[in-house]
Amino acid sequence: MVTEDFSDAIREFEHDGETYTMADLTVLEEQGLCDLDSLPVSIRILLESVLRNADGDVIDADAVRAAASWEPDVPDAEVPFTVSRVVLQDLTGVPAVVDLAALRSAADRKGVDPTVVEPEVPCDLVIDHSVQVDHFGSDDAYEKNVEIEYERNEERYRAIKWAQQAFEDFEVVPPGTGIVHQVNLEHLGRVVHDREVDGERWLVPDTLVGTDSHTPMIGGIGVVGWGVGGIEAEAALLGQPINMSLPEVVGVRLSGDLPEGATATDLVLHITEKLREVGVVDKFVEFYGPGVSQLSVADRATISNMAPEQGSTISMFPVDEKTLEYLELTGRDPEHIDLVRAYLEEQGLFGEQDPEFTEVVEFDLGEVEPSLAGHKKPHARIPMGDLDEHFPSLLEEQGVLGPGGEPAIGDGSGTSTADSTAAGPGLALDEKVPVELEDGTEVEIGHGDVLVSAITSCTNTSNPSVMVGAGLLARNAAEAGLEVPEYVKTSLAPGSRVVTEYLERSGLLEDLEDLGYHVVGYGCTTCIGNSGPLPEPIEKAIDEHDLWTTSVLSGNRNFEARIHPKIQANYLASPPLVVAYGLAGRMDIDLEEEPIGTDDDGEEVYLEDVWPDTEEIRETIHDSISPEMFEEKYASVYEGDERWESLDAPDGDVYDWDSESTYIREPPFFQEFPLEAPGVDNVDDARALLTLGDTVTTDHISPAGLFGEDLPAGQWLKERGVEPHEFNTYGSRRGNHEVMMRGTFANVRIKNELLDGTEGGYTVHHPTGEETSVFEASERYREDDTPLVVMAGEELGTGSSRDWAAKGTDLLGIRATIGKSYERIYRDNLIGMGVLPLQFDDGEGWEELGLDGDEYFEISGLEDGLEPNAVLTVTAENEDGETVEFDVTAQVDTPMAVEYVENGGVLHLVLRRLLNSELN
Known part of the structure; x- marks a missing residue:
């Protein structure tokens, strides 16, 4: 009303x-x-x-x-x-299901009908982040990987099926369908909803939040949607409005045309670089101008997908004729498409717009050139022709090589990988190490060699132009007699089954398979860290010789240790360039000038010789894609295969927790739950658990990939009879807080400045001075009732919308983080768990203030409660009694966010309201 x-x-x-x-x-x-x-x-x-x-x-x-x-x-x-729907993926969706189940259990313990916890808006959970590339380069790779996926994740999938039957308006897209963002773009996105509300038939703009930071990809069809942590998504599911400060809106005026040979991926890497320079964190971005009409909806979606890398909350395009044509192409109902046009025209929202913006950025499409991004930041663009100089310079900067390309330290002990145990002689840039693979094949590898070449992730697989381009390049390369070296792990993970269909129809899937790019699964795979193992002899060679090897992928994330813990440098590129560098087998090459390989006659073959013609790409797309393909593939989107159908899921309104489970356990957040809000107080005698530098990502804080038995999470599983080969990944264990809090700040590449030069999840226990794991130290502090803080530099929490980065922070006993700046989602997740995100004043930081991290910390100014953007005082006192006092600003900028902190978190607030409403 x-x-x-x-x-x-x-x-x-x-x-x-x-x-x-x-x-x-x-x-x-x-x-x-x-x-x-x-x-x-x-x-x-x-x-x-x-x-x-x-x-x-x-x-x-x-x-x-x-x-x-x-x-x-x-x-x-x-x-x-208030959003109209919520979208989850399984790595973040499983903990959301666990939280909702825990809320119902808490209500049940209080004597309240557990179904009081019920989603208020529709939700789709797409299972797409669990498949790993264990098998590749063969016709049966997909079937084998899916079989292993079900073996590893059966318990998690049963919990998801329980949620599907326990909650209304909670739909599940089973494994093997596609990646969440492409399914969202091709099928779930409506642009406008025709929805019954209280007996009335309403027209409502399609809006959403999703538990993946790349949810803004839906902005490619003019839908407002962005990524949030699972905590905030759960609150939105339960009907809680998202209280946000009115955002600044940056307009990006596009002009010109893309040059011949430049791809949508090249374009997005340029735009990402540009917007990072402008600074669009916490801002909305809208694209407009004459260049918009030159871009296909798939190109627009590729740009919108990279909103988190740009730093923006959303990156959105207008709904125009091309949008409606895309809806038609992807099999949406013609009557619905007519309704979309009529409603948006009525609201003045259809077609080209020229509003006022907070700031306008000019971008000429004609300036785009072939590019990659690397070696660990998605916004660090490198022109393709500069890679031959980039890589030697990178190794010099890292102390691996000297100026002449020789080893910087003769014995190779200078820059060994974090888990290297037997570092051998360092190698020069042009030296190779002989390696015998398990099948007897002999290869040679060295610095810069490509060990992973993966066409993966939603950034590009939603775009037929670059997928067809990759297929045509593969065809041309195979006809020229080029082959991918044996040491390169190749994979193709289409964003949806429609991609496989049009690649098959055009004959290009066979061409990709000729080079080893067989379909390995439908999901995020390599980009999320599910690249699977490298051959053991190759991993051994990396460790023994401190090799800086590389990966190249058509994804959107390349953070440290994300793709594979053994690979030091990771590069983002278009699918055609992924194939090109896979063929070349190395990244320290200028493909504009150097040959990509030799043909059957020993003649040199250059990239320009195999690069596909733009008109041929267009014709192939025109001849290979039809609405019927989308209608067929999405007709049974919620049904799944026989594996999914055969899963026996628990039923009932309350989840039956298994205390012996190592995947799904009831979290401690609501087990002892007071009906009164705890409030927020000053922090006294806190110690620093970690002192961090700039750009510490959510991957550093809560890694998603593989982990070993020597780490606290692995030790916990081994104690319960789980063998290392059964560990799976951190991401798959997010339904188990015992594993996840042990994995918090446990990335093998994280650098805690309390420990000079040490990588990994280690710290100092200040009272004893002992070096130990972050988790072990936190447990000792907990026994002594010692509150904790974490200090950091710029861009704390950049990267994925990973709620466990905040949940783990909370469970380790960290009351506040103090950084120079925050990425929006991590900051909001901290607030959603009741942890205070505090920001240094401009020009200040822990280094500038002369802090070592071994001080005692007091945070004052909270004795009368917390106000939005409150200025608080931190006093740091060292063992000699010397003090440093400085101001910080609480990055809690709305009254509702204050309530979240005062309640210990947003879900605590929602549950408290539900229980008090029922009990009073």
Whole structure:
């Protein structure tokens, strides 16, 4: 029900003989609250949500006025945004299911009907992040990998199937279907919902949050959606509005045309680099201008997908004729497409827009050149022609090589990998190590060699132009007699089954397979760290000779130790370039000038010789893709194969927890749950658990990949009879807090400055001075009731929307983090767990203040409670009694966020409200 102030805005809308209800934005303009044409499209979508959901209670008239008050110099206003749906993937979806089950158990223990915990908005969970590349380069690789996937994850999948039957409007897309973002783009995304609410048939803009940071990919079809941690997604599922500060909106004006030979991936790497330079963290980005019409929807989605790498909350394109053509191509109902047009035209949201923006960035498509990003940052663009100079310079910077390409340290002991046990002689750049593989094949590897070449992830597999381009390049290379070296692990993970269908129809799948790029699964695979093992002799050679080997992938993330813990340098590239560098077998090469290989006659073959023609790509796409393909593949999207159907899931409203399980365990968050909020107090006599530098990612804080038996998480599993080959990954164990808190700050590449030069999850236990694991130290501090803090530099928590990076931080006993700046999602996740994210003043940091990390810390200014953006005082005192006092700002910027912290977290607040409502 809308408040009386704006009741006229709710009206009927007639279309094609049907009557709908809608929230009419033009009424607000008539009342003088805003000029719709001057508002960015994304702000109008936010405004519609606030207007439609205004009830005079949770969302009042002031909230509508606040949302309508947007202008380029953004006012300080809070917007309660209610999404129309939520999307989960399984690595973040399983812990969400576990939390929802824990909430029901908590309600049951209080004598409250557990079904009081019920999603208020529809949810889709797509299982796509669990498949690993154990098998590759063969026709049966997919079947073998899926079989292993089910063996490893059966218990997790049973929990998901329980949720599917326990909760209403909770749908599951089973394994082997596609990656969440491509399924979202090709099928789940509606642009406009036709939805029954309280007996009325409403038209509602499609809006969402998802538990993957790349959810903004849906902005390619004009849908407002962004990534959040599982904690915030769960709150949204339970009907909690997302309370956010009114955002700045940056307009990116596109002009010109892409040059011949430049791909959508090259374009997105340029835009990512540009927007990182501009600075768009916490901001919305909208693309407009004449260049927009030059881009296909698939190109737009490729750009939108990289919003987290750009730093923005969303990166959104307008809904125009090309959008509707894409909806038609992907098999959406023609009547729905007509309805989308009619509704958006009625709201003034269809077609090209030219609103006012906080800032305008000009970008000329004609300046794009073939590029990659690396070696550990997705926004660190490298022109393709510079790689031959980039890689030797990188090894010099890392102390691996001297200026002449010779080993910097003769015995090779200078830069060994974190888990190297027998570092041997260092190698020069042009030296190779002989390696005999398990099948007897002899190969040679050295610095810069490509060990993983993977066409993977949603960034590119949603885009037919680069997928067809990769296939045509493979065809041309195979015809020229080129082969991928034996030491390169090749893989193809299509974003949906439609991709496989059009590659088969065009004959290009066979061409890719000729070079070893067989389908290994439908999911994130290598980009999330599920690249699978390298051959043991190769891993041994890496350790013995401190090799800086490489991977090249068509993904969006290349953080340290993410792709594979043994591979030091990782590069993002378009699918055609992934194949090209796989053929070359090394990254320290200028493919503009040097040959990619030799043909059957021993003649040199260059990249330009095998690069596909743009017109041939267009013709292949035209001849190979049809709406019927999408209709067929998505007709049974929720059914799954016989493996999924045969899974026996538990039933009932309350989950039956197994205390012996090593995958799914009831978390401690709600087990002893007071009905009164605990509030927030000053922090006294805290110690620093870690002192970190810049760009510490959520992968550093909560890694997703493989781990060994020597780490605390591995030790816990071994104690319970789990063999190392059964460990699976951290990501697959996110339903078990015992594993996950032991894995927090346990990345093998994380550098704790409390320990000089040591890599990995280790720290100093200050009272004793003993070096130990982060988890062991936290346990000792807990026994002494010692609160903890973590200090860091710029961009703390950049990367994936990983709720366990915040949950683990909380479970380790960390009361506050103190950094120079934060990535939005990690900051919000900390707030969602009741942990204070504090920020140093400009120009200050722990190094600038002369702090070592061995001080005692007091955080004061909370004795009267917490206020939004409160300035607090931190006093650090060393063992000699010397003190350093400095101010920090709490990055808690809305009254609702304050409530989250005071309640110990957002789910604690939601549960407390539900229980008190039922019990009082």
